[in-house]
Amino acid sequence: MKKSEIYFSIALDDNRIPEAISWRATDAGDKIHFAKAINISLWDRDEAGTMKIDLWTKDMPVDEMKYFYIDTMGAMAQSIATATSDQVMAQKIRDLCQELTDHVEQDRLKNDKEGKQ
Numbered sequence: 001m002k003k004s005e006i007y008f009s010i011a012l013d014d015n016r017i018p019e020a021i022s023w024r025a026t027d028a029g030d031k032i033h034f035a036k037a038i039n040i041s042l043w044d045r046d047e048a049g050t051m052k053i054d055l056w057t058k059d060m061p062v063d064e065m066k067y068f069y070i071d072t073m074g075a076m077a078q079s080i081a082t083a084t085s086d087q088v089m090a091q092k093i094r095d096l097c098q099e100l101t102d103h104v105e106q107d108r109l110k111n112d113k114e115g116k117q
Helices: 062-084 087-116
Strands: 006-012 018-025 033-035 037-044 049-056
Touching: 018 037, 018 049, 037 062, 062 087
Parallel strands: none
Antiparallel strands: 006 018, 018 033, 037 049
16 A cells, blocks of 8 residues: 655744645655645544644735635535535525625725825
8 A cells, every 4th residue: 555644834933823834745856845825624534523733934924824714614515515525505505606706805905095094
């Protein structure tokens, strides 16, 4: 059986707030990649529930954080469609993503307009 591993490294400041997030995967060579945020969800076999890790660096802008979660949900829509063939559930998630994108864009335009006055 082939084995693949993913490694995450989190650099914390004195207050234990992430300053840097890096990762590498054994299947991707030795290159180290950097990220501003990670969101890991695992279905725990013994607990029959979701275990989550959410981390983001101090320099992750709020608007990028919102898009990160919208993108994550969009990827989940594709995953649910692929894994279960439940197109209704996948479309409902996509619709929510569109609604959230519209909200973030309207909020950005409002903030841009207020900043120019």
